[in-house]
Amino acid sequence: MLELAILGSLKEQPLHGYELKKRVAETIGPNAAMSFGSLYPALRRLERDGAIAVVDAGGTGTPIPATGSLSGDLAAARLRRGGKPGRRARKAYEITPRGDERLRALLLDPDSPDDDRTFAMKLAFCGALDPAARLQLLQRRRANLADDLARARQQRPTPRDRYARSLVEHRTESVERDLEWVDSLIAAEGGDNSENLGAAAS
Amino acid sequence: MLELAILGSLKEQPLHGYELKKRVAETIGPNAAMSFGSLYPALRRLERDGAIAVVDAGGTGTPIPATGSLSGDLAAARLRRGGKPGRRARKAYEITPRGDERLRALLLDPDSPDDDRTFAMKLAFCGALDPAARLQLLQRRRANLADDLARARQQRPTPRDRYARSLVEHRTESVERDLEWVDSLIAAEGGDNSENLGAAAS
């Protein structure tokens, strides 16, 4: 989960931990955001495994984002000035070819849980996949949702009070909507390849 | 979470572990079902704490009687069969007054997480609450959903690719629907008493 979020974010551009956390919270929602206590150890682990690598934040070239963060630029300027560290050492990471592989494996892993959160995470970063693999991902989700729906409709053993009943009802409707949604995503894969497919692959 | 499910289920009627698991899976959905490895230790813990107590039960499909008088008969029948346990010893539990308190505390705990799963669980068992407490539970959820929605609408920094964009869109719609749903639950609570609704909502 967490590795997927990290690798998926770094696939787009190098980031340091603090910023990465914000980025992820933006895309998967602030309610599901991860904590520093798991983020930093995960970064070290991924680095040790060669899936990500440190890039010098103060270096030349075009390193850290254009997040609009003035402080980042200032810190970089400060580092360039030489001598002592500007901010506290910012370790920015980039994804490596090994990390690419790992990301792909995580996105396609059939043994990973199939709840809405996991799918949301995968969808958020599935731009890193080739169209065929992406379609596979979407269709697997579609199949699972269809199963859920079938099971929900088949099993009608009378929830006990009106709260439990309303809950089951609402859940069923949610699954129906999720199914329609995934269907629309699948449809979008097939048809319109105006600008998105080319851009996403690079 | 797990304790809430256990106590909420036992509030309705005594059950033994195996059956309890099935019951819970039915109400909160098979995808969120708990495992035996967490269930049985939790039962022991709750028993140790005096929140639940063992009631002896024998027969198979027969759910433990609401009157309690039948359990004696079943136990006696089991004993008549010759001393040794019929099936492997089934330990059925019932909720105690302490357990009632604990259940209420869990349902109303303001520090518990506020995701959809937690709320689903609480709603499934909120029949155990008095109407006022229940209304409070619903309104707290309503407020949180409203906050989520406001935050989602305020934050506009355009997710990067169409997948992330679709995800954010879908999530927003889900929150909107959840909000409507909770509103309808609140409306159903109030009945024809419009004064209460207006006063409490502000």
Added chain:
DNA sequence: GTCATCATGTAAGCCGTTACATGATTGC
């Protein structure tokens, strides 16, 4: 007689959290 189901439990471990510790930079 063996297989599926019912039934209870233990052990190891994963994945994440909160709380703590540290320190630089910016804005007032």
Added chain:
DNA sequence: GCAATCATGTAACGGCTTACATGATGAC
């Protein structure tokens, strides 16, 4: 100079899962 934010990390702990161990009962 003080607080808020940026930034990175460690330690302790928690809740739940999987895999394992055990055994009874009924159906075929």
